[in-house]
Amino acid sequence: MGIAQARFPVVPPMKTIGFLSFGHWTPQPGSHVRTAADALLQSVELAVAAEELGADGAYFRVHHFARQLASPFPLLTAVGARTSRIEIGTGVIDMRYENPLYFAETAGAADLxxxxxxxxGISRGSPEQVVDGWRYFGYEPAEGExxxxxxxxxAEVLLEALEGEGFAELNPRPMFPNPPGLLRIEPHAPGLRERIWWGSGSNATGVWAARLGMNLQSSTLKDDETGEPFHVQQRKQIEVYRQAWAEAGHESEPRVSVSRSIFALTSDLDRAYFGASGASRDHVGMLDERTRAIFGRSYAAEPDVLVEQLRADEAIQAADTLLLTVPNQLGVDYNAHVLESILTHVAPALGWR
Structure with a gap:
């Protein structure tokens, strides 16, 4: 061992740690989230609790035609008004359903x-509740698409709009005074363009996202491209993404997040809910008629065991951001406990705190 190594040992990297909620609701016995109002209001309260506990982010999934969180910007705005420090995000918004210019307006307002x-986090989407649901929203692929x-x-139109450059021709008799030149989408949120993430399910789309200068979100499933364990394939996806980012010549450093279901068993209630899932493993299945996908395992164990399991997860180690998927129907108090257990019993032992 050299002198430099002896004096300056390698320190595990700190991680940004947030939660990711799908915002399910159901009027069934046992659910603490029985209505859409419950899902929305409890999402805000969980974000407030997460900030108080020292978590770094509150992220929400977007699904249409489902009893889950859908239109994200009213929720993100409410969370933004009730918190002051944590990141507020999505994982992910399906761009097949979005008007990119209206998206830029509403996102700009929420960010300000x-x-x-x-x-x-945005993406091209995944299989949804209905057939071609984006058609009901008025969008059609162009010929050959x-x-x-x-x-x-x-997504590309959105990224261009978020640059803040003017592109719309000025009315010679406008209702209100305007700055000279072409007009841009308002309100403009400076820096938001650099805070767009692409939810990638394959190595190829990860490379595409890197070339466009988007951060990478990789979830608990991806295309099964090599037959290797999920965390190994995901780590390789992160590597090719970062290589493509460097080759594109971007000046900034990219961010990479992975999401996991992780439960530290610290109480009898934890063991009752999740003790039986401690031997979880990867699963392989067909995402649609053409795509073979691999679904990553969940983790549930006593804190000391959990630390060793997570240390062996190559993708978690490679990412700078970890999003903990929460069982939101168990209520705000229990999910705050889930987050606190990870932040208190697991993250420090792994050098993340």
Whole structure:
């Protein structure tokens, strides 16, 4: 061991740790979230609790035609008004359903209210509750496009709009005074363009996102491209993404998040809920007619065991941001306990805190 190594040992990297909620609700016995109002209001309260506990982010999934969180910007705005420090984000918004210019307006307003804390995950989408649901929202792929192409095209228009450059021709008789030149989308949120993430399910789309200068969100499933364990494939996805980012010549450093279901068993209630899932493993299945996908395992164990399991997860180690998927129907208090257990019993032992 050299002198430098002896004096300056390698320190595990700190991690940004947040939660990711799907915002399920159901009027069934045992659910603490029985209505859409419950899902929305409890999402705000969980974000407030997470900030108080020292977590770094509150992220929300977006699904249409489902009893889950859908339109994200009213929720993000409410969270932004009730918090002051944590990142506020999505994981992810399906761009097949979005008008990218209206998206830029509403996102800009929400980001300004939050003081520049939005971290918006977008993607081309995944299989939904209805057939071609984006058609009901008024969007159609162009001739020769797939629905995935539609989502990526909308994403590219959004990125251009968020640059803040003017593109719309000025009315010679406008209702209000305007600055000279072409007009841009308002309100403009400075820096939001650099806080857009792409939810990638394959190595190829990770490379595409890197070239466009988007951060990377990789969730608990991806295309099964090599047959290796999920965390190994995901780590390799992160590596090719970062290589593509460097080759694109971007000046800033990219961010990478992975999401996991992780439960530290510190109480009898934890063991009752999740003790039986401690031997979880990866699963492989068909995401649609053409795509073979691998679904990553969940983790549930006593804190000391959990630390060793997470240390062996190559993708978690490679990412700078970890999003903990929460069982939101168990209520705000229990989910705050889940977050506190990770932040208190697990993160410090792994050098993340």
């Amino acid at each position: 209210i939050a003081g520049g804390r939005l971290q918006l 797939t629905d995935a192409d539609l989502g990526r095209r909308h």
